[in-house]
Amino acid sequence: MELVTPEIGLVFWTTVSFLVLFFLLAKFAWKPIMGAIDDRERFIEDSLRKAEAAKDEMARLTNENEVLLKQARVERDLILHEAKKVKDQIIGDAKEAAHTEGARMIELARVEINNQKAIAMADVKNQVASLSLEIAEKVLKQQFADQAKQDELVSQLLKEVKL
Amino acid sequence: MKSKIFTLLQIFCVFLVLTAFSAPVFSQEKTSESVENAVEKKFEPSEVILEHIADSHSFHILGNTSVPLPVILYTDKGFEVFSAARFEHGKADYVGKYYTYRLINDKVNIVGANNTLLASATILKLNSSLIDFSITRNVISMWMSILFLVIIFIAVSSAYKKRQGQAPKGLQSFMEPIILFVRDDIARPNIGYKYRRFMPLLLTVFFFIWINNLIGLVPFFPGGSNLTGNIAVTFVLALITLILVNLNGNKHYWKHIFVPADVPVWIWPLWWVIELVGIISRPFALMIRLFANITAGHIIVLSLISLIFVFKSLYIAPVSVAFVVFMDVLELLVAALQAFIFTLLTALFIGTAIEEAHH
Structure with missing residues (x-):
């Protein structure tokens, strides 16, 4: 029976001591400890949320980059293609121009040559005429030195003429 | 297995x-x-065992050395303070200012000088009005545990301040999971979202019971007491639970007790009696549970040790020791378990008292 009868003395000391312990720990231990744990939990939660947000942002940026890269690549291809076209055109144009120019020059040359040839031929003709005239003069001069011959020719010519 | x-x-x-x-x-x-x-x-085992689990006016250290503790008595004439050494281990009476005192079964009693001066009825009356406020072995043990707890947790709390924003380390990292266990597995599920207000008390109760259970398991000096196996201590703890629960009872809680819905009015007086019994019996069960568990553990260990002396044979010692080791390991579990159960039930009672009406 003595074992299960609370002694007033010990009840008193336990009450006093426990209350002192409670207030000491509540003020100097539990408040800062729980506060620190709460703070840290909030911090971890925040950090996790931020990390998640950063991951999303990163994914978004990567996506954007990829799109940009793709666009850039398409654009580059387009530019290269255009450049090639332009080049081909320029070369083609140049070739054509050269061709026309050449043809034109050849034509000019031919005309010039023909002109020159015509001029040269005319010259030669004149020379030949004057030479023939001179020769003919000289020949005639010789042949018709004697009167008899002149008469003979005239008679011959007259013979030939048929009325 | x-x-x-x-x-x-x-x-x-x-x-x-x-x-x-x-x-x-x-x-x-x-x-x-x-x-x-x-x-x-x-050799009387029951006598020895009861002596060991009861409170004492001296603190046994080692062998025959024990420290006498101060005796503080409140008699009908006033306070008396003297050292328990005056009793010379119960062999001598101490003649104080007002009465003559004798130690009987480690309890201070008023006796008539030379056993003849006072009538036995008078002595009985005087003894019943005598209140013993002595600093006993349990009080010393409790103060040591309190000192220990304060040192540990102030160190832990300063570690939180010093290592702000860092991971816990050392003692702090040992204590933090236990604190979080009390918060997440005891307070939060039983009390609900208002748990924060009750955390200091639940933590104090949990660690106070646990450390004193553990100190009780140590057979020599810093231990050797049976604080949590003392009904006075468990009484105070249960009383604190009782007061806390009923101070925090909300409108819904009191309405359920005094104006129960769906109960005919003529049954109400009976209902009040039943509810009153319920209010008292829950902390009462807490008090008995802790007291009985810890005391039973001590009795078993002491009984096993007593076997050696009962049989007066050294051959029994290894067996006794093996069983005692087994019991001690079990008691280690019980020490934590009882602290857990006491705190859990306290949280549960608080939870029912502050529960919002849900129907």
């Missing part, structure tokens, strides 16, 4: 065999040394 049971069976068999053999040895010794035994005081 099987091998464990087998080992236990083996130990038990050895124990039985040794018991069977040591009994005749003991009787033989008794006959041969009958002269000595007649002079020697007979």
